[in-house]
Amino acid sequence: MVVRYMGTKRHMADHVRDAIAELEPAGRVVDLFSGMGSVAESLQETASVVTNDAMSFTAALSRARFTGSDRETTSADVIKRLKPAYEARRRELELVYATELNSEVTALEGSRTDLLNYMDKAQHVGNSTAQRRTAKAAAESSGSDHYALASLYFSAGYLSLRQAVQLDAARAAIDADSHLEDRDWMLAAWIAATSVLVNAPGHTAQFLRPNSDSAHTRIVRTWTRSIWDEFTLALDTVSQVGTESWRRDNSVYVGDALDLVSAGELRDIGTVYADPPYTKDQYSRYYHMYETLYRYDFPDSSGAGRNRSDRFTTGFSLKSAVVASFHDLCRNVSRMRVPLVISYPSSGLLDDAGVTVPEIARQYFGNVQTRSYNANHSTMGASTGASKKSATENLYVCLV
Known part of the structure; x- marks a missing residue:
């Protein structure tokens, strides 16, 4: 997985691939909630794909991996091109933040209390009018002054200030690079490098604090690592998937899944796969950091988590709207006259609303088949209890 991601379907990808392959889709497969693209990757020998996700940063990863001609540029070529601009902006930012960087070094070399005080006193856009x-x-x-977002939003929390400076400097170099065919690859690697070193559990709804000796040790170890070094490694990690001919027929969309299937703009579609959210948690809050970094749009930000104010929300995560959302999904896909494959656990929010997927699907499809598998679901980085819980994951194959 390129970026740690809650709700990944990696554990189900083979089951989904097999179910779709049995349908022998007469066209491309639409992955409506594609996330990190586990299902799309599994389909590389089955059918071309259309990926869609509500967050922009995941689309960059999908474009880098699932579209484009075979790369002729090497990672070493990219680093050689970017290094001068990176070093120039890094030096500028280190001068701007010289005092704060010295304070950070002292905190990292000091006690757990020293580091906690440094994090508590650090200013960022979520708590400082001056920073805003x-x-x-x-x-x-x-x-070049434009390139300071990571330092202003996420330093002394999700990242060390020195790492945030490196992240901003790398973005300045990427944006200045004239090889536009490599842009998605570079930005995907930039996000992937951040995800390796982010001071957070399996998501970025909150960052970790040195509230124990083990947490203190972890933060010190993580904060002293180099974003730039990790970026050079990530350029190789973000590899292209499948053949050039397969990638040529793939498409990547960004937006609400229900809007996509209702717009009537999809062409050459053989099957639609949907993996909608199944809890009341709005997933965008878990990935707001990556979204803000990718968009680099300096949004309104609030609270200790530095959350952006315009996070995407979906009716699939609202008990009052989940039933209507499933009706919209099934109704609009049935109008396309193609099969719909849905992943959804038995413990999902729809069941809490007193309705099941087959009850809704049968109103729009003539044949609904159910296949069930045991799975482990993440508890969203919970601080207490088990990190995973067992669940029954269901695949519903809906045929017109």
């Missing part, structure tokens, strides 16, 4: 003013100026700048 600086962010506004950076957003409006067309020069």
